[in-house]
Amino acid sequence: MLQVRDVALSYGGVRALDGVSLDVPARQITTVVGSNGAGKSSLMKAIAGLERPSAGTITLEGESLLGLTPSEIVARGLALVPEGRELFARMSVLENLMVGATLVRSAAARRSSMERVLALFPVLAQKLGAMAGSMSGGEQQMLAFGRALMAEPRVLLLDEPSIGLAPIIEEQLMASIREVSQHLGMAVLLVEQNAMLALESSHQAYVLELGRVVRQGPSPDLVNDPAIIASYLGG
Ligand SMILES: Nc1ncnc2c1ncn2[C@@H]1O[C@H](COP(=O)(O)OP(=O)(O)OP(=O)(O)O)[C@@H](O)[C@H]1O
Ligand SMILES: [Mg+2]
Numbered sequence: 001m002l003q004v005r006d007v008a009l010s011y012g013g014v015r016a017l018d019g020v021s022l023d024v025p026a027r028q029i030t031t032v033v034g035s036n037g038a039g040k041s042s043l044m045k046a047i048a049g050l051e052r053p054s055a056g057t058i059t060l061e062g063e064s065l066l067g068l069t070p071s072e073i074v075a076r077g078l079a080l081v082p083e084g085r086e087l088f089a090r091m092s093v094l095e096n097l098m099v100g101a102t103l104v105r106s107a108a109a110r111r112s113s114m115e116r117v118l119a120l121f122p123v124l125a126q127k128l129g130a131m132a133g134s135m136s137g138g139e140q141q142m143l144a145f146g147r148a149l150m151a152e153p154r155v156l157l158l159d160e161p162s163i164g165l166a167p168i169i170e171e172q173l174m175a176s177i178r179e180v181s182q183h184l185g186m187a188v189l190l191v192e193q194n195a196m197l198a199l200e201s202s203h204q205a206y207v208l209e210l211g212r213v214v215r216q217g218p219s220p221d222l223v224n225d226p227a228i229i230a231s232y233l234g235g
Contacts, residue, residue: 001024001025001026001060001061001154001155001187002023002024002047002058002059002060002078002155002187002189003023003024003057003058003059003060004020004021004022004023004024004043004047004056004057004058005021005056005057005058005059006019006020006021006055006056006057007019007020007021007043007046007053007055007056007057007058008020008053008054008055008056009039009042009043009046009051009052009053009054009211010054015211016039016042016211017039017042017043017046017053017211018039018210018211018212019055019056019212020039020043020056020208020211020212020213021056021213022189022206022213022216024155024187024188024189025187025203026154026185026186026187027181027182027185027186027187028181028187028188028202028203028204029177029178029181029188029190029201029202029203030187030188030189030190030202030203030204030205030206031189031190031191031192031198031199031201031202031204031205031206031219032189032190032191032192032205032206032207032208033191033192033193033195033198033199033205033206033207033208033232034193034207034208034209035193035209035232036193037210038208038209038210038211039208039210039211040159040160040191040208041083041159041160041191042211043191043208044080044082044083044157044159044189044191046058047065047078047080047157047189048070048073048078048080048157049065049068049069049070049072049073050070050080052066053066060073060076060077060078060154060155061154063076065078071102071103074103074151074153075103077152077153077154077155078153078154078155078156078157079100079148079149079151079153079155079156079157080148080157080158080159081144081145081147081148081156081157081158081159081161082144082159083159083160083163083191085140085141085143085144086144087132087133087140087143087144087147088132089131089132089133090131090132090133091131091132092128092129092130092131092132093124093127093128093129093130093131093132093135093143094128094129096132096143096147097114097117097124097143097146097147097150098110098150099147099150100146100147100148100149100150100151101113101114101150101151102151103151104150104151104152109152110150113149113150113151113152114150116149116184117146117149117150118146120146120149120176120179120180121142121143121145121146121176123139123142124139124142124143124146127139137164137165137169138165138166138169138172138173141161141162141165141169141173142173142176144161145158145161145173145176145177149180153186154185154186154187155186155187155188155189156180156186156187156188156189157188157189157191158177158188158189158190158191159191160191160192160193161173161177161190161192162174162192162194162197163193163194170194170197174197174201177190177201178201190202195228195232195233196223196233198219199219199220199222199223199228199233200219200223201219202219203218203219204216204217204218204219205217205218205219205222207222207228207232215227215228
């Protein structure tokens with residue numbers, strides 16, 4: 001579905017991505033784990049069109065995304081839940097959700113997306129009129145997730161969705177991510193510092209260090225790899 005090949009990205013003299021390649025298949029969860037500064041968010045931003053790579057290719061179902069604006073990329077079917085959520089704190093839950101549907105042309109399609117999102121996150125249905133900034137951390141993450149789903153993406157990128165959440169909320173969020181990948185057939189690219197959570201919930205994984213992929217494979221293999229356990233799983 002989504003294919004990234006040899007992507008490089010620098011900020012001035014700082015090289016954040018140094019030849020990164022990965023594949024994100026439909027109906028599967030692909031995860032990227034790595035420490036602070038490894039380049040995880042840079043990779044997500046490059047894919048979503050928020051940063052411009054200096055080399056490499058990024059294709060969605062064989063068509064290049066390079067050079068498209070972020071909203072053109074959303075229109076092609078790729079949505080990002082950014083690190084830190086970036087909700088409109090002073091707008092209501094409903095208004096935040098509608099922002100996600102800006103590019104969905106038909107009112108009927110917007111309604112059906114809304115129904116789907118509210119069925120997935122009933123807590124949002126109860127708080128449609130509340131200001132986004134008044135919601136708990138877990139609710140805000142669900143809102144950010146729901147806003148991305150309103151665009152009806154085929155590929156969903158999530159940048160550290162579990163950060164700051166209690167373990168039980170993390171588990172609920174992961175269950176929602178599994179649900180969209182399995183039942184809606186979405187390709188999910190999940191970036192996590194919580195490597196155990198991400199590896200247990202995903203099909204395949206990539207380990208990013210200093211802008212390079214240093215390991216990749218089926219997630220169950222990486223969970224049992226002594227080097228991964230020592231570096232990322234607190235073993
Ligand atoms: N806007 C920017 N300007 C300059 N350097 C940046 C910028 N954004 C990121 N960097 C640098 O690029 C490198 C990769 O950063 P990135 O945010 O992609 O890492 P990350 O893996 O997402 O880290 P974290 O886990 O802390 O979110 C780091 O060295 C960082 O300091
Ligand atoms: Mg980051």
